[in-house]
Amino acid sequence: MKSNSGFWNKAIRLVLLMILTYVLLFPMTVALFTSLKPPGEVITATPSLLPHDFTLQNYRVLFSLREFPRYLLNSFLVSCYTALISILVSSLAAYALVWMNFTGKRTIVKAIFFTYMFPQILLVLPLFLMCYELNLIDTKMALVLTYLSFSLPFCVWMLKSFFESIPEELVEAAMLDGCTYLQCLFKVVLPVSIPAVTAVLVFSFVLGWSEYLFANTLIISDTNRTIAIGLQTLIGYYRVDYGLLTAASIVMTLPVLLFFVTVQKYFIQGLVVGSVKE
């Protein structure tokens, strides 16, 4: 009786997951197959999911467009800078907030949380003006700094929560073993926080990669556009080349997908397990 109910539980769960996966993957699948269709097949009277003739024509056209590789590179640079600076600054901040004593610590923690509560749209104008005053309009630096202001509060909180779960003795042992604060962070704390570090990296990278609102506001010239804005330029005034657009969407998704596949195992891995007696 018990095994029977276990079977049904599993079956229901599986069906639900299948439906969810279908809903999530459907647009991706349509985009993928559309991008592989020749132009004449994209819009037909009787639409079909699979192309009759597979072709990489759309991708060839896409990469022959002068600006497209540049958009990709711009996005890649902005995302990487955002991710790396996020992890660097947030890990230092979280370390200080968890293990160092200084006045105003609680206020700082609350203030960081507070900054995360503003909706992005509210900040477009002030940030634009700030960038204008700093002469940063139409630079990648403006984007990186803006993204950091969104990613950092989240990353600091995320790392802070994770660091709090690390036994204090581990840090103390490192200090007694001769580590400075920085050595302790890079040699002991960050290596045991791989799941959180990965999460922070993914979050800030994806933020930089897919952000649209600020990229559209702060970037003016074609050479500094990121892929999210670049995608929009493929939409013509009179006509939309869906084959090209879907190919670009797929190309835009790939780096994030690859990034996820590479780091996903670290999400699951609980490295602290076994270090101390629980």
Next chain:
Amino acid sequence: MAKLFLENLTKVYDNKVAAVKDVNLSIEDKEFLVMVGPSGCGKSTILRMIAGLEEITSGNIFIGETRVNDIPPKDRDIVMVFQNYALYPHMTVYNNLAFSLKMKGIDKEEIKRRVSDTAKILEIEELLKRKPKQLSGGQKQRVALGRAIIRNPKVFLLDEPLSNLDAKLRVQLRAELYRLYKRLNTTIIYVTHDQTEAMTMGSKIVVLKDGIIQQTGTPQNIYKYPLNTFVAGFIGTPPMNLLEAEINGELSVQFQQFSFTLEEKHKEVIRAGGYAGKKVIFGIRAEEITTSQSECSMGPVTGEVEVIENLGSELNVYINTTDGGLVTKVHPGTEIKIEDKIKLYFNTGQLHLFDKDNGRRII
């Protein structure tokens, strides 16, 4: 060389709780000092202050001739073994052992040699490639000890290193730890709440309560002459029996069921302290209570057997009397069962009398 001196050491936390109050303690070179006391008595705080992990509110710590209050932990030449081992989970046993040497910039060959020597001493050679999560509790503790001894420090601080292990392993590692101490011939400060560990390992014991040192001395000295009722009740298994009694007009110790006369030298102390006619606490160890009368025994006290603990080599018998609860040790062959009415005799050769108000030892 590694003499330690704590001078008026005090720790008050932000919430105004004083964890350690005015502790003065001298730890000789190569001494095995055990700090023992119940949870929250401040023993770990003292250890952490010596290590430099806890700020000192007031007072001084000297290692040798140097005042170390403001010296960072890494420069104090001290190691600490933690209760939960605190091994680096992302490193192999080899790297865990080698970490402190790497931080000092010692060359690779030397590190290799020292890791191998340490592993040999602790018999963990075959574990060097494993990570902490692949080790058992006892193995983890060995690695933690290894991480300490590889540095060859002036002082070892051990914070309840055995309390996470099961009973059998604890006894085994206790002996190993003591052998290690003999071999290393160094200064060890060992913190525990387990008085058996304190008695069996320490060359000197410090008993703490509420951040105040209650008594310092050799295990034997503390066992035989506890300075107050707390120490009397804390040290020894089973703890000392403490009964309320009265010093009557003839300077005898008066119980409900019987009384006995004090020796002349003790009478002097009682008279001088003004205890005549006052209530006192009478203390007697379980092994000083017998079920048969002898020349120097006083009694009898009649009571009913409540609990019998069979330890194999002896029985701990808990008896309820009109003077209070008592525990005595009897030979396992003794015919005794629960609810038996038995007569007990006190061997008063080793007398303990304490002030009822402040618990301090009178005799």
